[in-house]
Amino acid sequence: MIFLTQPEIRQATIFTRLPDRFRQPDERNPWSQANRGGQPVDSFLEGPVWHPSGCLYVTDIPYGRIFRVDPSGDWELIVQYPGEPNGMKLVGEDTLLITDYRHGLMKLCLSERTVTPWLSRRNSESFRGVNDLTILPTRGRPGCTIPPGASTGCPGKESSTCCWITVPARTGWCSRRMKTFCM
Template identity: 30%
Template sequence: MATTFSEVFSGHDPVTIYEGFEFTEGPVWHPEGYLLFSDIPANTIYRYVPGGDPEPFLTPSGNSKGLTFDRQGQLLACEHGGRRVSRMSGNGSMETLVHQYDGKSLNSPNDLVVHSSGSIFFTDPPYGIDPDPGAQGFNGVYRLDPDGTLLC
C-alpha cells in the first residue's frame, strides 16, 4: 500500500497554478470542470477554470473556509466571519443552514463534508475568533441532519 505522496503520484510533482492570495482553504472541484476555493482574509471565494486565471466567484464570502457540495449540487460553506454554515441558493445568495447550537453562536465553522444520507458534518474551532474561546467554549464536531436536527 502506498504511504507517501511520491508513491501515490509517481512521476508527478505538484504544480503552482496561481500565487498572490492571502490565506487559502477549502478547495472543491465542481463536476462542470472548475475549482472553487476560499481566500479567508480577502473574504472571497474564487473560481478557477484550468488554463485561465482565478476570478472572484462570491464576495463577500463571510470569510469562508471549508467548501463542499450537497447531494443536490448546491455549494455549502463554513463561514468564520458569519459564524455559520451556509448554502448557496438558486439566486446566488448564501442562506444560513445553522448559526448556533444550544442557544449560543457557533465559534468559527471550519471544514465540512456531506454524508450519503445528506447529513452535513462540520468542525467548529475558535480559530477565526482567537483568542476568544468562542461562545460554545469547546472545539466541536457537529452533525446537521436533513430534517434540521443539529447534534454535537
C-alpha cells in the same frame, strides 16, 4: 515516516496562481491580526471543491471571497461577503455549503451568486469558528468541526447534534460508507 516501497518523485509545475488583481495585502485585516500577527496577508485559500463542470472553487478566508478557477486556469471572483469562509462542499449543481468562522454554515447559490445563512447556531449557541465540512454518506447531511474540540452533525436544517466534545486534534473528517462518522 516508514515507506515499505520507495515513493515515486515527481516534478511539479505551477498550473495557476491567484492573479495579482485579486491580491490585497492589508495588515489591518482582522483575520491577519488574529492569525498572522498583523502581517499583511493578500489571501489565504482553503476549501477546494471540484464542480462537475471541471471548475475548482476555493475560499479566501481573510477577505470573505469565493473564487472559481476554470479548467484553463483563469480565476473569477464569484462572491465577496462580510464573513470568513473556510471549508466547502458541493451539495447540488448550483449549491455550495460553506463553513464560515463568523457565521456558521452558509449556503452559496452559484447561479445567483448569493450567500445566505443555512445554519448559524446549535440550539441557543452561535457557532464559533466552524472549520472542516463533510456530507454524511448515509444521510446526505452536513457535519463540521467547531472549537473548542467539538464536532457536530446536522440532523436537519433547523438543528444540529453535538457528536464529540473536547476531541483532541479534531481537524479533518473522514466517514465510513455504512457508518455515520469516524476519526
